Amino acid sequence: MCKQLTEKDVCEIIASHQASKEKLLSILLDIQDASGQNCIVEEWARVVSAELDLPLTKIYDVITFYEMLSEKPRGKNIIEICKSTPCHFIKGVNIVNIFEEELCIKMGETTPDNLFTLQYTSCVGACDIAPVAKIGDEVYGNLSKDKIVDIIKSYREAAICQK
Amino acid sequence: MSKIKQVLSVNFGKIQPDSVEEYVKAGGYEALKKAFSMEPVAIINEVKAAKLLGRGGAAYPAGSKWEQLYEIQEFPKYIVCNADEGEPGTFKDKMLLEKDPLRVIEGMTIAGKVFNSHEGYIYIRGEYRKIQKVFQSALDNAEKAGYLGNNILGTDFSFKIHIMTGAGAYVCGENSALLNSTEGKVGRPRIKPPHLAEVGLFLMPTLVNNVESFANVPTIVLVGGDEYLSYGTPDSGGTKLVCLSGHAANRGVYEVPFGVTLRDIIFDEEIGGGVANGGKLKFYHLGGQSGPIGFPEQLDTAYCCKVMRNNGLSVGSGAVVVLDESVCIIDYLKSVTEFFIHESCGKCVPCREGNTQLQFILDKFSKGTATEADFALMKKLSTTMAKASFCGLGQAATTALDSCLKYRKAEFEAHLNKQCPAGVCFTNEEGGE
Ligand SMILES: Cc1cc2nc3c(=O)[nH]c(=O)nc-3n(C[C@H](O)[C@H](O)[C@H](O)COP(=O)(O)O)c2cc1C
Ligand code: SF4
Numbered sequence: 001m002c003k004q005l006t007e008k009d010v011c012e013i014i015a016s017h018q019a020s021k022e023k024l025l026s027i028l029l030d031i032q033d034a035s036g037q038n039c040i041v042e043e044w045a046r047v048v049s050a051e052l053d054l055p056l057t058k059i060y061d062v063i064t065f066y067e068m069l070s071e072k073p074r075g076k077n078i079i080e081i082c083k084s085t086p087c088h089f090i091k092g093v094n095i096v097n098i099f100e101e102e103l104c105i106k107m108g109e110t111t112p113d114n115l116f117t118l119q120y121t122s123c124v125g126a127c128d129i130a131p132v133a134k135i136g137d138e139v140y141g142n143l144s145k146d147k148i149v150d151i152i153k154s155y156r157e158a159a160i161c162q163k
Numbered sequence: 164m165s166k167i168k169q170v171l172s173v174n175f176g177k178i179q180p181d182s183v184e185e186y187v188k189a190g191g192y193e194a195l196k197k198a199f200s201m202e203p204v205a206i207i208n209e210v211k212a213a214k215l216l217g218r219g220g221a222a223y224p225a226g227s228k229w230e231q232l233y234e235i236q237e238f239p240k241y242i243v244c245n246a247d248e249g250e251p252g253t254f255k256d257k258m259l260l261e262k263d264p265l266r267v268i269e270g271m272t273i274a275g276k277v278f279n280s281h282e283g284y285i286y287i288r289g290e291y292r293k294i295q296k297v298f299q300s301a302l303d304n305a306e307k308a309g310y311l312g313n314n315i316l317g318t319d320f321s322f323k324i325h326i327m328t329g330a331g332a333y334v335c336g337e338n339s340a341l342l343n344s345t346e347g348k349v350g351r352p353r354i355k356p357p358h359l360a361e362v363g364l365f366l367m368p369t370l371v372n373n374v375e376s377f378a379n380v381p382t383i384v385l386v387g388g389d390e391y392l393s394y395g396t397p398d399s400g401g402t403k404l405v406c407l408s409g410h411a412a413n414r415g416v417y418e419v420p421f422g423v424t425l426r427d428i429i430f431d432e433e434i435g436g437g438v439a440n441g442g443k444l445k446f447y448h449l450g451g452q453s454g455p456i457g458f459p460e461q462l463d464t465a466y467c468c469k470v471m472r473n474n475g476l477s478v479g480s481g482a483v484v485v486l487d488e489s490v491c492i493i494d495y496l497k498s499v500t501e502f503f504i505h506e507s508c509g510k511c512v513p514c515r516e517g518n519t520q521l522q523f524i525l526d527k528f529s530k531g532t533a534t535e536a537d538f539a540l541m542k543k544l545s546t547t548m549a550k551a552s553f554c555g556l557g558q559a560a561t562t563a564l565d566s567c568l569k570y571r572k573a574e575f576e577a578h579l580n581k582q583c584p585a586g587v588c589f590t591n592e593e594g595g596e
Pocket of ligand 1: 214217218219220222223225245247248249250328333334335371372373374376377554555
């Protein structure tokens with residue numbers, strides 16, 4: 001697993017954005033990325049609140065409003081499947097079913113090894129290669145069963161290498 | 164004759180996107196140099212003459228917007244570029260940001276010069292975080308080469324651009340929500356008036372334009388408003404990046420001059436190429452989920468903001484989602500409504516509750532439990548949402564429904580009798596497979 005995020009790390013992330021209130025979204029996204037759990041736990045929300053001199057409720061207002069931020073732990077890799085009409089009506093493959101089968105979880109769940117969370121997303125702006133799934137900042141398109149199997153395999157292998 | 168016209172997309176794939184050297188070699192920054200020798204009012208007049216209509220969806224005349232901001236004598240003024248690109252089926256701003264970011268930067272810098280603004284912000288959606296890096300690199304290179312930052316082109320004019328990131332919220336594309344989000348706040352819309360030209364970012368006068376709108380500015384300055392206007396129609400100057408998706412044979416971004424027909428866009432071999440796999444066109448969704456739906460009998464309409472609007476259609480963001488006969492209109496509208504339920508910020512009742520209730524009614528149609536009375540109910544709901552919602556999201560959420568009720572009421576009526584012409588509803592399998 002990833003090394004635990006420390007208060008020092010969190011303060012460094014905040015400092016890298018000049019502890020600027022306007023940069024709250026960037027700060028929270030960076031903390032979430034470094035968390036290893038794809039979330040912002042209360043401990044770090046409190047640090048942000050103190051460092052930026054913003055009420056804790058405001059930090060939570062923002063965390064709970066934006067789709068990409070989470071207060072609850074999620075898998076290391078978030079697999080987001082586009083649900084908007086340009087993807088949804090593409091014929092042939094039901095990519096949700098394939099991901100569910102390959103990961104042995106249902107939509108919205110996290111695998112027991114905490115490697116993947118499966119969720120829906122609105123359009124990610126890659127409709128020319130629909131159907132698509134976004135994993136982290138990567139977008140995978142023209143998905144077929146074989147491609148999905150390969151993609152999952154590559155993330156599993158990367159995780160083993162990191163260990 | 165080719166229906167494609169390349170003005171904005173000339174550099175796509177031809178230059179290294181973040182290289183100032185290559186951008187300049189391709190004619191870049193000539194417009195900025197020219198702008199430095201022009202009076203601000205003269206530049207605004209060219210933008211007006213060009214009839215550049217906002218490319219973010221609302222088609223508001225950029226020249227008027229610029230004129231209004233120019234007249235306000237309060238400083239500092241801010242230049243904001245809307246790169247939230249959240250309308251499903253739209254991926255053209257992505258192309259500009261990724262393949263020719265310096266064109267957008269040059270356009271913003273010219274705006275900075277016109278309004279004597281020293282600070283610009285570009286709000287890029289969180290889903291494009293990878294592209295944010297390309298864009299940052301382009302900004303850094305422009306600054307190193309003296310086209311951005313302090314003392315641009317050796318003059319005493321300074322202008323900086325900051326990237327702000329979104330984090331997954333469609334409503335943040337609405338310009339006042341965008342400013343709230345840029346300030347690091349929750350992206351719920353503000354009440355208007357006051358207009359953003361008066362009370363915008365950090366409560367100061369602000370210009371908000373779309374990525375593609377800014378990208379047009381260097382060309383307008385360079386060739387002049389009249390020439391630019393002549394590329395398109397007398398009402399919609401220039402070209403438009405259209406995004407074909409869904410069941411279009413050739414999915415992708417294409418640049419067309421205003422004035423081509425919808426038939427050209429969907430069926431021309433060089434553009435949409437018709438329906439994939441020999442399918443038959445059933446309808447097309449224009450300008451994103453908040454846009455109207457068009458049908459085959461409307462294909463000869465000219466793609467021009469005014470003509471489209473007069474025919475109940477819209478250019479919007481430039482999205483053209485093509486759907487073939489395997490799609491059920493009710494099923495499609497349910498998917499659209501699901502999007503709005505998910506993306507509604509929850510601030511006002513007509514949108515938050517209206518979309519949920521609408522979905523409930525649509526669901527009745529797909530289950531065969533709807534009655535004649537539901538038509539009146541949908542109409543009333545749609546009118547209420549359009550009139551009473553706080554922002555454009557709720558106001559436009561039923562645009563697609565309205566087109567379908569107007570032109571394809573028969574398909575709804577068939578569902579009253581448990582008939583689904585597309586064969587999607589009333590089966591035990593999932594729809595759309
Ligand atoms: C719900 C909603 C979402 C919007 N999303 C976007 C968007 O993603 N990108 C954009 O440029 N404009 C978007 N707009 C339009 C903006 O409010 C605004 O009109 C536009 O940025 C102005 O720039 P323009 O005149 O250059 O088009 C949206 C509007 C609404 C109501
Ligand atoms: S219409 Fe109302 S609830 Fe819907 S997004 Fe706008 S402000 Fe929020």
